[in-house]
Amino acid sequence: KQEVTQIPAALSVPEGENLVLNCSFTDSAIYNLQWFRQDPGKGLTSLLLIQSSQREQTSGRLNASLDKSSGRSTLYIAASQPGDSATYLCAAQGGADYKLSFGAGTTVTVRA
């Protein structure tokens, strides 16, 4: 069974600092790796999807890398803003099926 771990569980940084969020997974036979954002009381918003054949994806201030062999993905958020405060979840989609296996998330607070 795929196990996904996110460390740290919580992170607090001053505005303007770059954020680095880590995700690790136990089964490297993934189809893709997805990063989501969840605001309190809301559903999940897809941020980036990295196919297993890719090494990274970028969208604006967000950059996600994928290293399948080591079972790791990292989400970088440049020049953080208070509006970036949320919980960030990573999810691995299996190579043999469509299930998303989620980590427990990293809750980010960006202080103004």
Place this chain on the structure above:
Amino acid sequence: GAGVSQSPRYKVAKRGQDVALRCDPISGHVSLFWYQQALGQGPEFLTYFQNEAQLDKSGLPSDRFFAERPEGSVSTLKIQRTQQEDSAVYLCASSFRTSGRDTQYFGPGTRLTVL
């Protein structure tokens, strides 16, 4: 609507009651997923539909949980004889492809509290 919608947004049930949670996926999306999210945890897969066919229900916790999508659009998750451990946020997601291996778009969830 542009996104996935779910109703009700909040549901309080007494232990032993039956509940029904509704999901309206994005129009034209073939794949539909249900997830259960406990407090402080990531979502856990419950079940998957491709059109009206329920292809995987391996994540349903017990036979008290039942899901359907009779016309391949709206889906309902039903929980019979609710228990306190059923308290969680139930998330629905849809995606365009039949494989389900593309971006999943999530609804806002239904927060179920069983007293």
